[in-house]
Amino acid sequence: MNPLKENEKELQQLYKKLPEVKRFLHTFGCRSLDSEDIFQEALLIYTRKKQEATFTLSVEPIHYVKNICKLLWYNQARKTGKQNSVELSDELLVIESSTWFQKEMALQVVEQTLAKLGKQCQEILQLVYGLGWNMVEVAKKVGLRNDKVAKAQKYRCIQKAKELTSETTLEF
Amino acid sequence: MEPTNNTKRIEQYLANELSAEQKNAFKNTLSQDAALQKELAQQIAIHEAAQRANARVQIKKVAKSYHFYKNIVTLSLIVAIMGVAGIVGYFLLKDNLESSPKQNLENSNKENQIHPTLLTQLASNAPINNLQSDFFTWNGSDSVIISKNGVLLSIPKDALLLDGKPYNEPAIIQWQEALDAPTIMKSGLSTTSNGKLLETQGMFGLEAYTKDGKKLSVNPNVGIYVQVPVDQYKKGMQLFKGEKDKTGMINWVNPTPLQKIPVPVDMKDLNFYPKGYEETLNKLKLPQGRKYRDSLYASLEEGNFEEIDKINKIEIAQIKVNGVEIKINPSAKLNLDILDFKVDVIKTEENTLEKESTSIFRLNSEIIFYKDLFSLNKNQNQDPCTITFNDSSEKTKYLYKPNILNVSTLRGTKTTDGTSTIEHDFSIKSRLKKIPIQFNFYFEVLTYKNEILKYEIVCKTTIFQNIYKSKSIPPSKVLAFWNKKFNNTNLATREFEARMKEIHPTCKAEVLALYVNNLNKNISDIDHQVVNMGYTTFEEFAKEQVGALNPNNPHLNSLIKFYDQTAKEISEKTSQLIAKQLKREKVFDSELAQSRMKETDRAILRKVQASNEEYELNLNNVYKQLGKEKSSIRQITNKTIGVTIINSGVYNIDKYVMDATVSRTSTVITDPETGKTAKITYNDFSFQVKDANKYPKLFAYLFPSKLNSYQHISGTNGSFTYPLNDDIVYHLAIVGINEDGFFYYEQKNIKEGKLGEIVLEKLTEKEMDQRIDALNESRGIIKPMKIKDELGWLVKEQKYYVETKRRMEQARFVRRMKRVVFPCYKEKEEGSAEEEISDNPMKN
Structure with a gap:
């Protein structure tokens, strides 16, 4: 299965x-x-x-x-x-x-922060990192012109996410 | 907002989109830039958080459906009841395969209310004419049905379609099977495909209907899995679709290759040991548990040594003696069968090693052999290994292997230019091309106080060569996947279990690696690869056309990593255990060597004291007989023997007495001055020990009544002859040692004679100690020579026999198991040279 x-x-x-x-x-x-x-x-x-x-x-x-x-x-x-x-x-x-548990707790906070991103950004990040889709598939799914556009958008999403999470402690 | 360059770079780096050059440049910058490091960590965290977010979506979905279904629980209960009925039917079938499936259908009829006339109608419209139809009910969810001839049908949810839509309500399955020739002929089935004759391994027909008799079709995206039992796998069997022509004859068309999906089995129920392994252990009545058997199996792994062609490690430790640095220049040469090793120890400054002139330095070397060396000796007529010491022209053959061998002790010689050099040059010539040996050199300084200052190992040269690595499937590689982590992969199947039994005899780890590293491939694809490697036994497997189990499992990659890591861990852990064992044996051997060295010292001392004392006794006797005053002439102490000579006559007497004492023969001495004679008498004394060959070590102690010392005498094949001094009464103790313990005999107050055959009785260590001690003390002299050290040595020697027996038994067991476990392990005849014990590998 x-x-x-x-x-x-x-x-x-x-x-x-x-x-x-x-x-x-x-x-x-x-x-x-x-x-x-x-x-x-x-x-x-x-x-x-x-x-x-x-x-x-x-x-x-x-x-x-x-x-x-x-x-x-x-x-x-x-x-x-x-x-x-x-x-x-x-x-x-x-x-x-344990380190992993502490890390999960820290990631929980980052995850909550990601929810503040736009819907499209959230979807892109989830498809890429959660499901491992390639950019061609992602572009098709979220309705962007092609994989290049999707990639550029992904970078923007990451940039935004970084700014939102810069307050969070990320050392683990 | 626009992404910064850093953000892009990090993304590219994490997605592995950078070229090797760019990657290195990035890593360089990263190592120096703390801010960049922080950004990297941040982006990794964002990725992981996105993963979490995605997983949460799934959980929310599950939550939603949970709350939804909770509300329609009544409806689902009705489905559940039907489901239960179906399951009962299945178990009934399974338990009574012989009973007709119709019986079962009648049972379920009551639930599903299928009208018997419908069945009759369906039977007459069966896909294959003149062949009996069997009917099963399908309960609408994943289920497995087994027919009366053992055909397995697996009908999953969504497998049936009604008007193109999945139909998951109870359905009637009509099943026809013709597996053997009579049935096929009786039903008038053809075996032709477009006019060509086919060989068949069974034909079957399947239809599905709703309980109202509406025909269902099979969902091409899901399919029904059918597994047909066959006597043997035939190559090229394919599945044909039957088409009825106008006359009702069936023409078989659209052939598709058959593929069998392997059935998952829990790893704990599978057995991947080589053939005969468990059988042998059972025969030897060894423990049953997996844990024990796994660790034993792992311990048989060969090649715990690194394979190298040359000396791989020479550690030079700079050491200082009294503040002076000593330089050690080891150099070694190695060719295929001769190993030359040379060590120069050069002292750099004049006379600074030790100020005192009595101090000397010496180099002790040890050779450590690793176990397998001697177990590899195939031809018993040849020496496995000859060691030649160029220093001492000593040539030694070793049949029984000591783990550790003190090769030689070399003393430094001083040369005129003030340097001291030890040249240590020896070669080991071995019939076996590759031998695992480790040399250890210890540097010792003996000070004027006769203390030994031992310095650290100054040069440890490890020459690990891979001794004859027989081709084998390493146990660690088997145990690493025999683990529940690999459940639900190709490996956790009966199909792979059967292949594993055949992989062992190939002795080729690459074959195993193919199966393990390609979990996403069809097993049959790998079977073909193995056949192409030349293993024709796998042709039978290849014919089975076995597919893959869960080839899309996303964890397959991490499983492979886990596998490699586990195999390594198992192998390392085993090496450590073996090293620990070797270390224990090394300690034992070195203690034994020490004990023997001390015994040698003691023997010399004892001999000197015994002969001095006896000489004094004889001398006194002779003087008395000759009527001379001895005390006025000579000072009698050990130290002044032969020193004070008054006249030639006395000297002559002394000389005669000395000769008689040393040769232990009766002598008559005549005083040339007085003509008087004196007699020293030695009486014949002998005895034989019964079953002397039972005792690898057998000797006797004689405790004289008038002397403080005692004598240690050895016999030949159990026969002892030792002339006894007529002036002395002796106590005799005989000690025999073997792996079973101590054997002893004692007799008091012996003057002479043939004692004949003596039977030794078994004693405990403590009893023997006490009796010898008592015997030693009962001589009626004031200061009997201490025997405690001697007894300690005896104990150690006895342990040596026990240890030897243990090591030999273990070696034999390991060899036996290796022959079972590694089919390519080179065979060796039982009872060959290696199993003989050389009584004492280090000269006693």
């Missing part, structure tokens, strides 16, 4: 556990509204992590996702200064302090 499809299928399966995850996060004092966002972020991290060749899962995917949820909620609660009833296991502390 197409891996994109396969991934979608797995995500569908995992998403069915939303109520369970909500109950789980609720025990740590996370509101239902926040918990779905956290769940989505955890699924995102899981999807990205899975693509790493060296990544191995020692538990069921849903347990991994739940652990990441817990970690994300811990992080969020700490940032917003909420009362924190979460205690992290050693295993989670290791993840919390």
Whole structure:
């Protein structure tokens, strides 16, 4: 099966556990509204992590996702200064302090910044870097004259994104 | 806003659009420009964030459909019930392949309410006349059906079309199969294609209908996968479409090549070991676990040595002795079979090595052999390796390999110009063209206090040549993909498992590499490549026309990287383990060498003391018999023997006594002055040890009643003869050593005689210690010579036999396993030269 499809299928399966995850996060004092966002972020991290060749899962995917949820909620609660009833296991502390996790957190901020770009810019960047399309395909998809124009536009988008993100700390 | 040049450049750099020149220029600028580095990091982050954004879109989509389907849950439940019925049907089929599928259909009829008359109607309109139709229900989602003859049908979702649109409702599948000649003939099927005769491996017909009897067509974009069991794979089999002509005869047209999609199997259920590996381990009753078997398999990997043609490493450490720098000039020459090695140690300044004249320096060299050297000795009549020392004209043959060999100790000689030179020149000539050897040189200075100051290794020359690397599939390359990471690739299939069994005998790692590095290709394409490499056994595989599993998996590239890295890691880890083992053996060998060196020193001391003491005893005796006062004539101490000579007569007596003592023969001495005679008597004494050949080391100790020292005597093939001094009563202890432990016999108060055959009894190390110690102490003398060091040495020697046995058994096991695991491993006869033990590789 197409891996994109396969991934979608797995995500569908995992998403069915939303109520369970909500109950789980609720025990740590996370509101239902926040918990779905956290769940989505955890699924995102899981999807990205899975693509790493060296990544191995020692538990069921849903347990991994739940652990990441817990970690994300811990992080969020700490940032917003909420009362924190979460205690992290050693295993989670290791993840919390790992470079990749810190990097994901930093990338989350950059990603939020990218949302401030124009629709076309967002689409171009996602097609190029998210799906690995070439500029000819991209030009066709977003309705630009040819690949050269699309490339020039991509440069502009990157420039804009750089200006928007220059405030963000990028050292990891 | 317009993008800056930096932005463009970085993008081009990241997209790998720069020429090599531009790339280097960019890297140069980058290394000096912190701001540019920051921009680069920023752009990389933007790329990754865009990836995240894209992934989030997918997740949001999933979220949307989740919330959507939650609302129509009632509807999906109805579909689910039908789905369950379908699945049950499938399992029933699977469990009772013999039972007619019709039975199953009747069961599902109740659910789906298909009218029996519809079935009869469909059967009469079957694609192939005169051939029985079987009916299956398809539940509308991905499912697999197996027919009564074992044909596998896989009908995925969207595989059927109703009026050109995917139809995913329950459907009726009509199936006809004619796989054997009688069935084909009975049904009047032709095997001709446009008049040409075809060979067939089965014909089948398939139709699909809605439960109301509307005909469905197969979606050409999805397709139905059909796998037909055949007795053997025939080359060039193709799929033909049947067309009925006016008379109802079928003409077969539109041939397309068959392709079999490999079935994914979990890696943990597959077996990639070479043929016979597990069988041999089972026969030897060795542990079953994968972990153990994998690590054993990995440890058999050959070629842990770098392949080189010349000496690859000479490390020269500058050392200083008392502030003076010592220069070491190692030079080495190597040609194919003779290795010449020469080391000059040159002292740069006059007499500055040590101020004291007693200090000398010496160079100790060690040769470390690596295991396989001797296991490669194929022809037992030839020496595997001869080492010639040009320094000492010593020629040594080694049949049993010590890991470490103290070659020689060379002392520096001073020349008139004030430099000291050690020339160390020896050659190793080996029948085997390539040998893995490491030389270590240690520089030592002996000070006037007789302390040995040992300096660091001054020159470590590693001559690792790849000893005979037999062609093989390296275990690390197999274990690296035998990993769940490779699930759902070509490698995690029964098809590849079968090929792997045949890849091992090719002994060619390139064959394996083809399969591993081309996961996106059809397995059959690689089969053909392998056939072209000359491996005709793969022709059978090539005929199977096996396709590829998940060729579009985007992770294939990273998997290959992961594979290479893992194979390297496994191989390195194994090398480390082997090195650790070698190190342990090296420590053992060097301790043994030390212990033996000390034993040699002790033996000399003991011999000197024993003969001095016995000589004194005999001398006293003789003087007494001759009626002379000895004490007034000579000072008796060890140091002054033969020094104080009063007159010639006494000197003569001393000389006779000395001769008698040394040769241990009875002598009558006559005093020329008085005519009196004196007798020194040595009595015959002998014994034989039963089964002496059981003990690689066998000797006896004699503890004399009147002397402080003791004697260590060796026999020949278990026969011992040693004349005993009539004036002394002896205690005897016999010690035999082999890999099983210590064997012992003792007898007290012996004067003479034939003891006959003696049987040794087995003792523990502690018991033997105690008994010898007690025997030594019970002689009734004041200061018996200490025996503790001697006992320590005995223990070490015994361990040597245990160690030797262990090493030989291990070597034998490794060879046996290598023969199993590497079919091209050069065979060697059992019981050849290498398996004999030279009792003592370092001269005792």
